[in-house]
Amino acid sequence: MKRKRRSPFLLVEVLMALTLVTLCLIPLSLPHRVAAEEEIALWEEAQLRAHAQKAFAAIARFLHEETLKGEHSKIQWEELMKGAIALPHTMRYPVHYPKNTLRYFSPICTLSAEQKRINPQDGRAVALLEIAVQFNGSNKKNPPYTFSYEMVAYRGIDPEEGGEGA
């Protein structure tokens, strides 16, 4: 009787072995990828924080200047207290990523007036304004980055009318 001989190696066996090796190697690369993504998100936040400071500086300067103008100001104090002021900011800020990639982000700026008091130095009304600068992250999984700043707004005094209370 002719005995059936087994082939020295089967193609299917080789393929299976190599597939298993590949599958075992994939999880090894995952932590690196996750760590890299997390680090990029951190650097993205650091750059956006620096841009938020610039955005805040531009807004704060505008509000500061306008409120100190008093009667000639474009901003009504009552509107400012309600936070119903159009903030002048339409700039797009560049954020750098590895591989010389650059993306642009536009901030969404909101204002809220928290309180108003009398400045002990000159007796004029002042308000504490909270400016929130928000950027949507590049990754949809991440929540938007929000940076909050506080500034002071002075109720301007018309030199002809004299002082004014809160």
Place this chain on the structure above:
Amino acid sequence: MKKRSVLLLEVLTAIGLFSLLMSCLLTVYFRLAIGAKEIACFRESLQRDLQLIERLEQLLTKIQPVKESERAFFYTEKSVPGQTRSDSLVFTFDNGLDPSPYFSSIQLGRLWVNSDKQLCLTYWPELHPFRSEQYRSEVLCDGVERLEYLFYTPPQTLQPNEDVAIDHPPVGTTASWLPQYKTLPALFTLTLVFSDRPALELPLYFPQAEYPLLFPEGVRR
């Protein structure tokens, strides 16, 4: 019984498949390795910028109010051809505690860009401004083309008297700050223009200013 030998075709097929899988694996591996290297470079460049920002913030937020002391300074100084690449910033700041008592507390600092494109900070003990042989100089970063300044003064600081107005900064923004201005701007933006990378802009606020942008402590409480 004669043993069956391995066919050349089988060996070639195995080698081919193995090469195919190895090329896929190696591509992933090299991509990860290159990615890690790029991230390391990126990290290094950002860390350098953030450290510089932190150092400048640390320095420039400790500026002494010029109104209170005759020895306090804050002004820009015109560039000297061959020595400085742009206007320097001269300011008095609190250096805190230093191992050397000579360099502790109030110092007269000068932020400037030398001819080698290095951003330098030189400081002298306040008692002997510029004349003292004892001074410290540190290089904050390289590759700086020039420094740009933007000082903001709010409208209420304008004095109606012309004689007084000479000693007062112009309302709005200005690119230089004169030594006779006995006040600090409400907002000061320092821009570092680099020769090989984008400019770095740093806004700074002075709570010691006449009408500060940030809420003064006295009003907050």
